Amino acid sequence: MKRLFTNLTFWVLTAITLGILLGHFAPEIALYPILDEPLKGHFMGQELSIGSTVSEFLSGIFISTVKLFINPIIFITITLGIISMGDLKKVGKVGAKALIYFEVVTTFALIIGVALAQILRPGDGVVTNQVKGGDISKYTNTATDFSWWKFFGDNVTLQVLLVALVLGSLLSNYSGRERVVKALAFVSKYVFWGLHKVMLLAPIGAFGGMAYTISKYGIHTLLPLGKLMLTVYLTMACFVFGVLGLILRTYKLSIWQFLKYIKEELLIVLGTSSSEAALPSIMEKLERMGCSKPVVGLVVPAGYSFNLDGTTIYLSMATIFLAQVFHVHLSWEQILTIIGILMVTSKGAAGVTGSGFVVLASTLTAVKVIPVEGLALLLGVDRFMSEARAITNIIGNGVATVWIANNEKEFDRLKMEAAMKTES
DSSP states (O other): OEEEHHHHHHHHHHHHHHHHHHHHHOOHTTTTTTTSSSSEEEEEEEEEEESHHHHHHHHHHHHHHHHHHHHHHHHHHHHHHHHHHHHHHHEEEEEEEEHHHHHHHHHHHHEEEEEEHHHHHTTTTGGGGGGGOOOOOOHHHHHHHOOOHHHHOHHHHHHHHHHHHHHHHTTTTOOHHHHHHHHHHHHHHHHHHHHHHTTTTTTHHHHHHHHHHHHHHHHGGGGGHHHHHHHHHEEEEEEEEIIIIIHTTTTTOOHHHHHTTTTHHHHHHHHHHHHGGHHHHHHHHHHTBBBOOOHHHHHHHHHHHOOOOOHHHHHHHHHHHHHHTTTTOOOOHHHHHHHHHHHHHHHGGTTTTHHHHHHHHHHHHHSSSOOOGGHHHHHHHHHHHHHHHHHHHHHHHHHHHHHHHHTTTTOHHHHHHHHHHHHH
8 A cells, every 4th residue: 555655656646537527517616717817927947827717727737747847857868978988970870860760760650640540430320510610820820920930939948958958969079078067967866856756746747737637628628529539549559559569579579568658648648738748758768768868958958849640640630530521522633632741840830839720720720621710620639639649659759768778789688677677
């Protein structure tokens, strides 16, 4: 019993369950306003947001606090990793290999999303006037303003990644680098100590996030678009256990073991609907699992911008779903065009407000045969599908890091076995 009550996984699961119950049976409590208006701001390169209701406040406090650790951890991990690696050619090789991996795997995700949407046809039979719509103007307006320059300008994580790469490269040839390494290692120790303390608040964040989702949207909103929900979750599962499972099998690793190892992070993402909430923790766990520091530092941050497997699947399925709802017949040429557009636009999903919705709006605008107004149909159930997207994203980036570390012979299997045994 003592081991159970000191297990973070147990408390996160309990918090998610209590959040569902509160949101369903007492939504007025979950949505009770405690602030006059939401709090929003920027600090240390991260956009922070805390909602005005009880549930939003609890979830927002946790997510915003974790976000404060993201850029410092990325900076320290990459800088120390490159200095310890020494070989700058190898750093460039890892980066190039990661980008190629991201493009290949996300293309597979797009194709799987389109194929299963065409086979299962979740949009057939949907009566649009039975689905509660919403205001999509903020997404369509942002979609027309999107640019790659804006994407890189707004994505502070990528900027931190670039600065750390340059600084690490310069310090690797600096004669007095030992003093710098010692200072960074000292700071790193206390940054991760602080992160461990913050992660103890994960149950509070998961409770607030789940309570808000259920109380705000209600389980009843799932019924009209239930087939779409099931199709999306089924497709994500096929991708994780099929594609990502096969990728790990190339190095005789089990997807089941890996998922069990990162179960706490998956539950945090499930409760908060945010993959960022688990980013610092997943980086630490991958390093503890045997992936070298520079590989973790390079692949994970870049993956959060360019390897959004779950978001990519959702974007492709949502596009085909809306075509089916509005009885728009898509030729193979048009489907290939959609895949081609999403291969580019999906890479900006992490860098703009509204994420997938903005990218989806820009894609529909480019295709010009599917009414962009159809986005209003998805607003009611999007929050329920965001968990699937975020979970698939974090698993995809974890698998990418493990695969590239193995491919570069930067993976310690003895550390992996010890880490797996500790988590079991």
